[in-house]
Every structure is written in C-alpha cells, then in structure tokens.
Amino acid sequence: MSARRLFAIMQKELRQMRRDRITLAMIVGIPVMQLVLFGYAINFNLRDLETAVSDQASTAGSRALVMDMVNTGVIHPVKDASSPQELMTMLRRGEISVGIVIPSDFERRRIDGREAVQVLVDGADSAVQGAAAQLSQVPIDSASTVKLKPSQINVVGFYNPERRSAINIVPGLIGIILTMTMVMFTAVAIVRERERGNMELLIATPVSRSELMIGKVLPFAGIGLIQTTLVLLLGAWLFEVPIRGSLLDVYFAAVLLILANLSLGLMISTKAQSQFQAMQMTFFVFLPSILLSGFMFPFAGMPKLIQWIAEVLPLTHFLRMIRGVMLRGATLGDLWPEVLALLAFTAVMMTAAILRFSKRLD
Template identity: 70%
Template sequence: MKLRRLLGVMTKELRQMRRDRITLAMIIGIPVMQLLLFGYAINTNLRDLSAGFADQARTSASRMLARDIVASGVVSPVLEAATPQQLLDAMRRGEISIGIVIPPDYERRRAEGREALQILVDGSDNAVQSAAAQLARMPLEGMTFDPLAPGAISVVSFYNPQRSSATNIVPGLVGVILTMTMVLFTAVAIVRERERGNMELLIATPLTSAELMVGKVVPYVAVGLLQTGMVLALGAWFFHVPMAGSLWHVFIAASLLIVANLALGLLISTRAQSQFQAMQMTFFLFLPSILLSGFMFPFSGMPRSVQWLAELLPLTHFLRLIRGMMLRGASLWELWPDALALLVFSAVMMAGAILRFRKRLD
C-alpha cells in the first residue's frame, strides 16, 4: 500500500464531501441538533401544565390554596369551572391536563383532616400523572397556608389509572411508524425515477406536475392505512390497549397524517439529488419529530420557543388526536384544531412539491 496513493484517495473523498452540501450539513447539523435538543429542549420536569380550577368553596382560604398551587409552577390556569364534570369535559377535549376541585365544605374538611382537595389527572399521558403526584406532595412541604393533613389530597387518574406504558405508547407508535415510513417512501420517489432513467418517459407523457405528484401519493395512503390497522390490532391483542372513541375517526386522523407525511416526502424528493441524500434528509427531519412531538418526552416540559417549533411538526398534532380519541373517547370534531393543522401542513407541503418539480432532466 503506497502512502501517496492512499493520501490521494483520502483527499478526493474529503473534497467530494465538501461539495456534497447535504452530507456536510448532516455532519455538522446532527451533533448540534442532538446537543440542543437534549440539553435545552428536553426537560423531564413538567411545568405549566394546563389546568382547570373548580373552586366550589369560594372562600379566602380556598382562593389562597388555588394561588399557592399556581405558584408552584407545575400548573398554569386556563379554565375556571363550576363543577368537576365541566373539568372532565374539558379534559376529554384536550383543553386541560389537570383539574383542581376544591369542595364547598373545604374548610370543615381541612379542619377534620378529611379529603379537602381533589386532583383530576389526564392519565393518557403518564408524565402528567407523575406531575400530579408531585403536586399532591407540595402542599405538605410548606405552602403559605397551613399544611393539609396526610390523605387530605386525593389524586384521581382518568383514562389510564393503571399507568400502563403500553396504553400510552402504542397509540403514539402509530404516528411514529407512519412518519418514518411514509416520508421515506415518497422522499425517494422522484429521485428513483431519475436514477432508473424513467424520468425521460414521464417527460414525454402529457402528465402535469400536479397529476404526477398526486398520483405518487395516493397508492401509499392505502399502505399507511394498512400499517395503522396492523398496529391497532396488535396493540389491542397483545397489550389490551382500549379504543374509547370511534375507530373511523382514528382512521380519518391517520389518513390526515399519512397525506401530510407523503407531501413532506415529495418535497424532499424534489430537493434530493440521490436516494442516499433523500434518506439523509428524512432522518434529519425524523429526529426532531420523535423527540419534540411529545412521544418520548413530555411536551409541557419544553421551553415555549421549542413548543412553537414542535407545533410545525405533523406528529405533534397527530399524537393529540389519536390519544384523545383512543384513550379519552373524544371525537375528531372536538379535536378539530389539530386536524386543521394537519390539513394546512399537507396543503403547504404539496404546493411546495408541485412548484419545485419540473419535468426536465437538468
């Protein structure tokens, strides 16, 4: 082995790597992205959970209790309700994660050492249950009011009282699998036609850019729905994951995510120069999707700026949809803001892919 020839090959690879902007971006971008995500964005200590208060006592002591709970930083009040049922309705719609119920005879219960505060928890997210347990211990550790007696705080978990990890993870897996496969399938679609020499044939056809893009998306919708059905069936069979809401609504929500991911994949395909580049770009987008969507780490623990970024990811909205429908029994219409977000994302990505695609070889 000649050192001179070896150095020549190494120099050639380094120069080629420098010219390949996608690879260069991956080399620099992935370490930076992981450092920022794990060091700044991801926080397992939940703060500012959306909470509703039902203060049925309406006394100075009950108002002081509510203020001290908010001062803990764990919850952020977004709703005032008259009854616990109103809190449960808001929780089913995904408007709040925690409900605080102060009974009408709060002061007498507190004096007698009986249950004086009830915390209602959305158990479809296990992280929220942990935060509720933390909140239940805080008044005993020195608030401005007199400490409540042990057992005076009741935590009631809904939708997943057993805190089963599978119940929380399996619905999210539907979104993760669809994001990974659908984006990758279409990310290589246009590039594959170019590499196999089929682009010349497509150029000779009377197909418009829009017809070609849509034609490549539609067959994969059926594939995505098949994957959705498989995950749901296996989850119910092996892990007894419930289906509290409408199965048809779940499939409609899955269709919205499938179309969004396919449109994103097509946009990547119009930018990539090779199938390898397309796979690189897919991975580059998949990493923040799985980390910031709330699938692996609690969404409420992220800084506000990162939450705004996560709102741009289709997986974030789908997780809210499928967990709300499967575990809380909400309908698609009650969760319409997230469904609308997926529709808008799909339209923007598809329009971008159509505008970028040109029926030319250059």
C-alpha cells in the same frame, strides 16, 4: 499497497464530500441538533401544566390553597370551570392536563380531616400524572394558613390509572411508524425515477405534473393504512390497548398524518439529488419529530421556543389526536385545532412541492 494512490483516493473522497452539502450538513448538524435537543429541550421536570379550577367554595382558604399549588410551578391555571363535569369535558378534549375540584363544603371538610380537594389528571400522558402527584404534598410545607394532610388531596388519574407505559406508547407508535416510512418512501420514489431516467418518459406523457406527483405517492397511503391496522391489532392483542373513541376517527387521523408525511416527502424529493440524499434529509425530519413531538419526552417540559418549533411538526398534532381518540374517547370534532393544523401543513407542503417540481423540469 501504494501510499500515493491511497492518499489520492482519500483526497478524492474529501473533495467529493466537500461538494456534497447534504453530507456536510449531516456531519455538523447531527451533533449540534442532538446536543441542543437533549441538553436544552428535553426536560423531565414538568412545569406550567395547563389547569382549570372549579372552586365551588370560593372562600379565602380555597383561594389560598389554589395559590399554593400554583406557586409550585407545576400547574398554570388557564380556565375556570363551574362544575367537575365541565372539567372532565376539558380533559377529554385535551384543553387541559389537570383539573382541580374544590367542593362547596371545603372548609368543613378541611377542619374534619376528610378529603377536601380532588385533582383530576389526564393519565394518557404518564409523565403528567407523575408531575401532578406532587400537588398532594405541597400544602404540608406551605407558608399559607391553609394546612391539609396528603390524605385530604385526592389525585385521580383518568384514562390510564395504572400508568401502563404500553397504553401511552402504542398509539404514538402509529405516528412514529407512519412518519418514518411515509416520508422516506415518498422522498425516495421521485428521486429513484429521476436516477433511472424514467422521469423524462413520464413527463412526455399527457399526464400533468400534479397528477404525476400525486399519483406516485397515493399508493403509499394504502400502505400506511395497513401499517396502522397492524399496530392497532397487535396493540389490542399483546398489550390490551383500548380504543375508547370511534375507530373511524382513528383511521381518519391516520389518513391526515399520512397525507402530511407524503407531502413532506414530496418536498424533500424535489431538493434531493440522489436516493442517499433523500434518506439523509428524511433523518433530519425524523429526529426532531421523535424527540419534540411528545412521544419520548413530555411536551410540557420543553421551553416555549422549542414548543413553538414542535408545533410545525405533523407528528405533534397527530399524537394529540390519536391519544385523545383512543385513550380519552374524544372525537375529531373535539380536536379540531389539530385537524386544521395537519390539513394546513399538507396544503402548504403539497403546493410548494408541486411548484418546485415544475421549476426543476422546465
């Protein structure tokens, strides 16, 4: 064992690491990213849940009660509804998380001590259901003249009244698995061809660059659908996770996420110099996706700036779609903003990857 040779090897590794920008970014970026995400973005105290109110009484007392609930910071009224049925439609479409129903005979019910208010909650997200439960306690200590007992405010959780974690997690696992595998497989596939020297041979053929890139990744779409089917079958068998919407909509949502992830993987493959770099860059995408999309931590608890960043991630939109279809029985027509977001992401990433791929091979 020679200390001089050992030092030379260590010096060589440090110099090589210094030249590898991806590795340097991992060394600095991962601790910073985790610190910022866990310390700043992750928040279990949900605030400003999007809420619609159906105040059929429209009295001074009913309006004061709504203001008491708003002052808690838990809810944020964004819409008015004419009936409870309209509130249920909004819940099913994912437009709101909480609906408040105040009946026309509110004042009489309040005086008689009967149930006077009903709070409808999207139980597909158990964190939202837990936060909304606080509303039944607020009017007791309110400074308002409207005083209600907890028994007079009925908080009803729909779609997952038992608050079973599996019902909330399993649909999201489809997105997590597809994000992890599709991005990594695609990012590595193109780089592997380059490392093995096969890329030059493929370019020499009459196949266009667009056909080459799209043809390389489309087989992975079939793999993604197999994974989706496996999760659905195991979820129904082991955890009794329902599929209240159309099964065709479930698969169409999965295809949209698969295409978005494949295009993202292609973009990564045009920047990575090796398979190891491709996997490193995939990790940079996967970590924010799993933390900011609403899978592990409640989306409504994040600061607005982080929510805007999360809107760029395909997994964020997929989770809204898959939970809406499987748990709330919504259609993709009801969730059209999420469909358009994934289509736009796929188009942008695919176009950028093909253009960058062309420039690198000219």
